[in-house]
Amino acid sequence: xxxxxxxxxxxxxxxxxxxxxxxxxxxxxxxxxxxxxxxxxxxxxxxxxxxxxxxxxxxxxxxxxxxxxxxxxxxxxxxxxxxxxxxxxxxxxxxxxxxxxxxxxxxxxxxxxxxxxxxxxxxxxxxxxxxxxxxxxxxxxxxxxxxxxxxxxxxxxxxxxxxxxxxxxxxxxxxxxxxxxxxxxxxxxxxxxxxxxxxxxxxxxxxxxxxxxxxxxxxxxxxxxxxxxxxxxxxxxxxxxxxxxxxxxxxxxxxxxxxxxxxxxxxxxxxxxxxxxxxx
Numbered sequence: 001x002x003x004x005x006x007x008x009x010x011x012x013x014x015x016x017x018x019x020x021x022x023x024x025x026x027x028x029x030x031x032x033x034x035x036x037x038x039x040x041x042x043x044x045x046x047x048x049x050x051x052x053x054x055x056x057x058x059x060x061x062x063x064x065x066x067x068x069x070x071x072x073x074x075x076x077x078x079x080x081x082x083x084x085x086x087x088x089x090x091x092x093x094x095x096x097x098x099x100x101x102x103x104x105x106x107x108x109x110x111x112x113x114x115x116x117x118x119x120x121x122x123x124x125x126x127x128x129x130x131x132x133x134x135x136x137x138x139x140x141x142x143x144x145x146x147x148x149x150x151x152x153x154x155x156x157x158x159x160x161x162x163x164x165x166x167x168x169x170x171x172x173x174x175x176x177x178x179x180x181x182x183x184x185x186x187x188x189x190x191x192x193x194x195x196x197x198x199x200x201x202x203x204x205x206x207x208x209x210x211x212x213x214x215x216x217x218x219x220x221x222x223x224x225x226x227x228x229x230x231x232x233x234x235x236x237x238x239x240x241x242x243x244x245x246x247x248x249x250x251x252x253x254x255x256x257x258x259x260x261x262x263x264x265x266x267x268x269x270x271x272x273x274x275x276x277x278x279x280x
Contacts (some may be wrong), residue, residue, distance in 0.1 A: 003231065003257075007142045011260045013138060017046060017054040017268055018261065024056035024090045024251040025049075032091065034098040035134075036118055037081060040065045040151025041174055041193075041237050043076075044264065046271040047095065054268070056090055058083045065151070070113045080121040098123035099274035101134040101266065102153045103148075104167035126274050130167050132157030135235045137269035139259075144231035145224050147248075148266060149238040151175050154216050156223045168223045170190045171221025174238035176212050184208045202242035213244055217251035223256070232256040 002234055024047075032055070035046040044059040060083060064076040100114050100120075118125045132146040132155045138147060141163045148155040151174040158166040174196075181190035183207075195201055220232065232254050234245055239262035249256035259265055 003141075007233075007257055007259065010138050010265065013054065013268055014259055014264050017057055017264055020054050021057045021059070024087075025054075026091055027055075029093075031097070031276055032093065033085075033094055033271055033274035033276075034084075034095050034123065035267045035269070035274060036098050036100045036121075036123070037039065037131075037267035037270055038065050038070065038076060038080075038100065038114055038117065039237060040153075041188070042151075042263065043079050044085065044267040045080070045087060046264075046267045047052075047091065048271045048274070050271050054271075056087050057267075058086050066132070066205060070117065072114065073117065076117045077120045078178055080117060083158060084123070096124055097126050097274055097276050099127045099129070099270050100125065101129050101131045101270045103150070103153050104130040104132065104157065104169040116236055124276075126277060129270070129273055130157065131155050131266050132235070133164055134269035135233075135266045136164075136274060137272040138265050139233055139235075139269075141231075143228070144233060145220070145227075145229045145254075146233045146235060147220055147239075149173055149216060149236040149244075149262075151237060154219050156220060156229050158224060158229060160228070161244050166223070170219045170223075172212070172216055172219060173236075176215075177209050177238060177241070179233060180209055180212050181205060196241075199226070199240075199242060206241075206243045206247075210247060213241075213247045214251050219249045220248065220254075221252050224252075229254060235257045235262045237263040239263075 029049045037044040047056040075218040116207040131148045146157045178193045243257040245256045
């Protein structure tokens with residue numbers, strides 16, 4: 001029952017965020033908190049008020065990040081500045097504070113780059129956390145595993161009695177699905193990416209993509225081995241693929257849940273971790 005309530009609350013928050021992307025809530029607030037999610041396929045900015053309610057948001061597909069790592073530093077700064085300026089104009093205020101997240105176990109490799117991007121976009125960065133843990137700020141899972149299937153990697157956070165006991169990240173995600181589509185359908189990478197994003201094509205693509213999804217399932221099985229994991233929760237842009245949860249559940253043998261729009265769970269969780277207290 002608690003699990004179902006948490007998922008319902010998550011879905012309600014996601015639905016509210018989707019609404020404010022097109023219809024921002026413009027009121028007088030003392031402080032706004034921003035979550036910046038620099039994803040492999042998409043950069044998302046979430047703005048919350050001091051009560052941690054979504055009031056505005058923006059996102060744009062890009063290629064400034066590959067496999068969870070920033071490969072176009074200047075492009076990343078430019079894009080974050082662009083989205084920030086758009087939101088500031090909508091809200092009629094300056095956005096000061098931001099938090100962000102990185103794939104698990106990559107802090108020494110890319111944590112500094114992400115911090116520099118956000119600071120270069122004229123934010124005061126308050127925290128950087130790992131992506132699956134950020135997602136749990138929304139999901140509120142006490143026991144289970146959060147699986148963040150992004151564009152380049154699959155991050156897994158195992159939670160026991162409300163505490164994160166293991167985080168891991170392995171290279172397989174949406175990019176690999178796109179390459180499979182490109183090869184099977186004789187399309188360029190960019191054409192295959194756009195084709196894959198269209199939900200109208202998901203039923204057609206699922207059989208083609210099944211081997212890659214099964215590989216992701218194997219990654220999950222290997223990473224949760226030895227832990228008492230009875231539930232999986234899928235987040236990340238790649239988890240938006242219709243039917244992916246059924247294949248993962250069948251392959252892993254673990255009950256698998258998916259929010260209405262998995263792409264926005266992690267950025268919402270990032271924003272919920274933001275404060276006006278600098279801890280980085």
